[in-house]
Amino acid sequence: MPIKRKRAWDLPDSAATDAAAFYNRREFARLFAAGSVAAATAAVPFANPAEAAEAVGPPANDPTKGIYPFERNGAYTLERPLSTEKLVSTYNNYYEFGSSKTIWQEAREMPVRPWTVEIDGMVEQEKTVDIDDLIKRMPLEERLYRHRCVEAWSINVPWSGFPMAALVDFARPLSSAKYVRMETFLDKDVASGQRASWYPWPYVEGLTIEEATNELAFLVTGAYGHPLPQQNGAPLRLAVPWKYGFKSAKGLVRFSFTDQKPLTFWHEVQGNEYGFWANVNPEVDHPRWSQATEKFLQSTDDIGFAASPKEVPTQKFNGYGEQVAHLYKGLEDKYGVKLWR
């Protein structure tokens, strides 16, 4: 359990709205009576309650809707307000549905049940687990995380989910495994972007075992106190907030343990621009733009041609150096991880 670090910029309690009031606890009791779900008592502060009401929320038939919100882990705090749910649910990167930011309508058509997750490769025993069985087994919590896209915009999001370390524990990898390779769903019928043959589908991402078991690596099942909408990666996505956003793969269906560094989607598409490590680093520019600053997107007022979002300095490891810098000590020369690539 991480140590709680209270900081001067913690959101004041006056900024909080009790999201618990919106969600049905009886459904939770019925579905998860035998589970080990954390008490659902979190309060979710919305940066702008009017926009929260207009957000494009969870899939209508998500069977876990009654278990949210999860108790917030107070160790992870933000220096700026949360981005609005409307912004986060309508301004997305999800190339499976196209390369524009407005894919949410098409993504909403994607079925998220039934959904199974494969665990294979260098593990004691390969297995397939149903997403709802997996969620029941995991220690659930809410975390407020920064998200910094390689395109130099950022958002602050309340994710719900469980530490990736718990999944690694459940998978029982062999000691010879060095990496976790993650794979996204493949279904050209529902995801029109996957019909674009110039991309190497499915989307693949990877972490070292040390990164995957770092306290910050989080597997996300929900946001803003309810199940994740498809456009944000339902029913399961990664959040690794010290890395550029493309590492946080959505729509996950497979975790493979391996001793080979995975060839990741964007590295395969454009290896000189998108690497395996992708740690946020303001000192190393993208070949086509600066990474020194970012546009912080708080609400939908901050997007579009007329918008002038707040430009803020980018922090090394996106401000999470305290938790992750040690992972890269001594590896810098070997792997060149000083470079974001």
Ligand code: MTE
């Ligand atoms: N995962 C998949 N499967 N496909 C994608 O195109 N885009 C990535 C990441 N995960 C992407 C993905 C990028 S570039 C970013 S910035 C984030 O998702 C965006 O997450 P959001 O839309 O929930 O803000």
